[in-house]
Amino acid sequence: MEKILSREALCSAYEHCKGMLALRCSAPHDIQSAKKDILCCGGTGCHASNSKELMDNLRNLIREKGLEDDVRVIQTGCFGFCAAGPIVKVMPDNVFYTQVMPEDAVEIVEKHIVGKELVERLLYVEPLLNERLHDYAKMSFYAKQQRIALRNCGLIDPESIEEYIAHDGYQALAKCIFEMTPADVVKTVLDSGLRGRGGAGFPTGRKWDIAAKVNAPEKYIVCNADEGDPGAFMDRSIMEGDPHSVIEAMTIGAYAIGAHQGLVYIRAEYPLAVSRLQKAIDDARATGLLGNNIFGSDFNFDIEIKLGAGAFVCGEETALIHSMEGQRGEPTTKPPFPAVSGYWEMSTNVNNVETYANVPQILLKGAEWYSSIGTADSKGTKVFALAGQVNNVGLVEVPMGTTLREIIYEIGGGISGGREFKAVQTGGPSGGCITKENLDLPIDYANLGKIGSMMGSGGMIVLSDQDCMVAMAKFYLGFTVDESCGKCTPCRIGTRRMLEMLEKICDGNGTMEMLDDLERLAETIRDTALCGLGQTAPNPILSTLRFFRDEYVAHVRDKKCPAGTCQKLYQLTITDACIGCTKCARHCPVDAIRGEIKKLHVIDQSKCIKCGACIENCPKNAIVKE
Amino acid sequence: MCKNSLSPALADKFAALEAYIADLNITRDDARRRGRLIQVLHRAQQIFGYLPREVQCFVAEKMYLQEADVSGVVSFYNYFTTKPKGKYCINVCLGTACYVKGAEKVLSEIERVLGVKADTNPTEDGLFSVSALRCVGACGLAPVVMVNEKVYGKVTPAMAVEIINEYKQRG
Ligand SMILES: Cc1cc2nc3c(=O)[nH]c(=O)nc-3n(C[C@H](O)[C@H](O)[C@H](O)COP(=O)(O)O)c2cc1C
Numbered sequence A: 001m002e003k004i005l006s007r008e009a010l011c012s013a014y015e016h017c018k019g020m021l022a023l024r025c026s027a028p029h030d031i032q033s034a035k036k037d038i039l040c041c042g043g044t045g046c047h048a049s050n051s052k053e054l055m056d057n058l059r060n061l062i063r064e065k066g067l068e069d070d071v072r073v074i075q076t077g078c079f080g081f082c083a084a085g086p087i088v089k090v091m092p093d094n095v096f097y098t099q100v101m102p103e104d105a106v107e108i109v110e111k112h113i114v115g116k117e118l119v120e121r122l123l124y125v126e127p128l129l130n131e132r133l134h135d136y137a138k139m140s141f142y143a144k145q146q147r148i149a150l151r152n153c154g155l156i157d158p159e160s161i162e163e164y165i166a167h168d169g170y171q172a173l174a175k176c177i178f179e180m181t182p183a184d185v186v187k188t189v190l191d192s193g194l195r196g197r198g199g200a201g202f203p204t205g206r207k208w209d210i211a212a213k214v215n216a217p218e219k220y221i222v223c224n225a226d227e228g229d230p231g232a233f234m235d236r237s238i239m240e241g242d243p244h245s246v247i248e249a250m251t252i253g254a255y256a257i258g259a260h261q262g263l264v265y266i267r268a269e270y271p272l273a274v275s276r277l278q279k280a281i282d283d284a285r286a287t288g289l290l291g292n293n294i295f296g297s298d299f300n301f302d303i304e305i306k307l308g309a310g311a312f313v314c315g316e317e318t319a320l321i322h323s324m325e326g327q328r329g330e331p332t333t334k335p336p337f338p339a340v341s342g343y344w345e346m347s348t349n350v351n352n353v354e355t356y357a358n359v360p361q362i363l364l365k366g367a368e369w370y371s372s373i374g375t376a377d378s379k380g381t382k383v384f385a386l387a388g389q390v391n392n393v394g395l396v397e398v399p400m401g402t403t404l405r406e407i408i409y410e411i412g413g414g415i416s417g418g419r420e421f422k423a424v425q426t427g428g429p430s431g432g433c434i435t436k437e438n439l440d441l442p443i444d445y446a447n448l449g450k451i452g453s454m455m456g457s458g459g460m461i462v463l464s465d466q467d468c469m470v471a472m473a474k475f476y477l478g479f480t481v482d483e484s485c486g487k488c489t490p491c492r493i494g495t496r497r498m499l500e501m502l503e504k505i506c507d508g509n510g511t512m513e514m515l516d517d518l519e520r521l522a523e524t525i526r527d528t529a530l531c532g533l534g535q536t537a538p539n540p541i542l543s544t545l546r547f548f549r550d551e552y553v554a555h556v557r558d559k560k561c562p563a564g565t566c567q568k569l570y571q572l573t574i575t576d577a578c579i580g581c582t583k584c585a586r587h588c589p590v591d592a593i594r595g596e597i598k599k600l601h602v603i604d605q606s607k608c609i610k611c612g613a614c615i616e617n618c619p620k621n622a623i624v625k626e
Numbered sequence B: 001m002c003k004n005s006l007s008p009a010l011a012d013k014f015a016a017l018e019a020y021i022a023d024l025n026i027t028r029d030d031a032r033r034r035g036r037l038i039q040v041l042h043r044a045q046q047i048f049g050y051l052p053r054e055v056q057c058f059v060a061e062k063m064y065l066q067e068a069d070v071s072g073v074v075s076f077y078n079y080f081t082t083k084p085k086g087k088y089c090i091n092v093c094l095g096t097a098c099y100v101k102g103a104e105k106v107l108s109e110i111e112r113v114l115g116v117k118a119d120t121n122p123t124e125d126g127l128f129s130v131s132a133l134r135c136v137g138a139c140g141l142a143p144v145v146m147v148n149e150k151v152y153g154k155v156t157p158a159m160a161v162e163i164i165n166e167y168k169q170r171g
């Protein structure tokens, strides 16, 4: 690609590139068309399910048939529908294939591409209708979504700057530099109502305004790509699927606050995101969109990647800054805020990946457009990572104010395995649970706060009647204990004490007094810990105690785990329904099951490790937890 | 000083690390040189597989830093390890999405079959080491197990055993 050294050059690059997306953006459903784009998901999830091999097979077959002039195989970012990966979408036919294996390439090419017929068996089955869908537009997973932050994910090739430009890429940046003053940019972001998507929900425009007004010899703009909440993966998907949008947004932010150096702090567990982002930075630099004199103006800006090294607390902005300086990632008290004294004690603006991903669209389409989406207190859309006991595990982006019921039952396709909904945990280890009573609550920052949960980064773990809430609280506490940096006492010692109590309760050694102690200690830690990690660590306990106290009581008083999760509180036994098929004995990894063929089997409790393999393999459901 | 204790067998590796650090043009009077430390340690761990004391000393010396600064950083971050790992590192994700889908059972089966506990020593034959980690971002495939760079999704305890056997055969 030639260097883009003026606004006119960007316009001609756009004219030159826009045809690349013609098949993907044109009128759908034309299976007869000879020209086709075969889009294959190249996100981490689908890579794990051999999507690379699938792509190679497709490309080879297309070449063998001499179709490479008409049919292109394109690797895109994540479609968000991870549970059904690897995903293949054929355009302009608008056909969506799921769980496509490398060997399925033959049928797709011969039957669909050459024969112009659908491969029925690979079509997505809509769980609510129990029907194979011919048209992607009818999928309920996507019908209620509105994609702003994820607009390019699953559409363009993230490794191609041309495709990004073809979809209005870098237009917002050009508009800022040539039509707007830095103050105009700040005002637009402020008026849009965009709030930080990294957890705290601080208005982004306000943050930029503060940084812009600071008088400092150097300023830095930082992208927080540490994505610490386990179970959230939207930041990873954005970086893997649309890295240029993050680069463009950081450049816009830099222009607004007067920074010339950007840093992306990204966790080492995301190698694919690191390499995609690095390629995008290199391409942007080679094209003149990063570096000195961007678009031939006098504005200079460049971006460097900084790797994390596996510490949750480094997602907290002061800890993150210390980590980038090569220190231990320990947080410090605010003030001073990073805007005043951050990286190398210079003014530093930190925003989250998803926050940035919204910015180019806001500047292109205007504050009014963005603020017309969402609720009074929360504008725009939010990406949620739907996981746990739900059918359609994946990433969903919906307008703020969408209800949990819509997300779980319409988009998410309901609870998996026909189980019953129990709660949703939002906000990860800092958040709380939402119960059945609040399924119809419009989700926004204010409403989630009111019911003792929080938006957090958008992780949404769906729990069913077979998940124990006490065990969940214990799980999160185990996480904070591991991740506490140890700098302040309430967090270092307090969380450990709480974990010990939860362990006792789950083992059946709890007392009723413990429940009150737990509550009191939780409140003390919340009020006295140094940083957000410690202050929010008690939330999962307080929230489960509030909504599921009866489950705690069952563990303490009756020594029972109603969900059947806590291993110390049940035994596996075989009932009279046993037909002596020996299947359980053969599947037991520790040889704990004895019995003659066609006779009742028994479990040796001293050997049993309660792995549940026998339950899964019993054809008569004769093995029970009691 | 630790300079004398450099193992000759590792000379190539030290040379590779030295070349990497030299490319960064770090000078003694650059007050911000420490900002490169984590990046250098990542590279060092890639080269050596782990960060024993002599490697930490080497990094400190070449970057004009105190040894204590380097070891303080190494001990803080989970990603850095001062113990050698097995040829195949089995990482079991214990992130929330994986936990609710039964990752703990997968981990205990792996520990049982290999006879080692997570985040301790490798197996006696040096083939495997087991670690627990938090979320690799493939939550849609929960529970997730990684062997070196390869990601396995929707892993059951029985599948985990199969995966281990596959690598055992490779040796
Ligand atoms: C313990 C802790 C962990 C955090 N982890 C993250 C994280 O992984 N990613 C993130 O963007 N923000 C995280 N934050 C929030 C950041 O401190 C900061 O508020 C955010 O990056 C600001 O960006 P935003 O305004 O765009 O949300 C964390 C905060 C705390 C207290």
Ligand code: FES
Pocket (backbone or CB within 6 Å): A230, A231, A232, B093, B094, B095, B096, B097, B098, B099, B134, B135, B136, B137, B138, B139, B140, B142, B143, B144
């Ligand atoms: S929780 Fe295991 S991959 Fe995210």
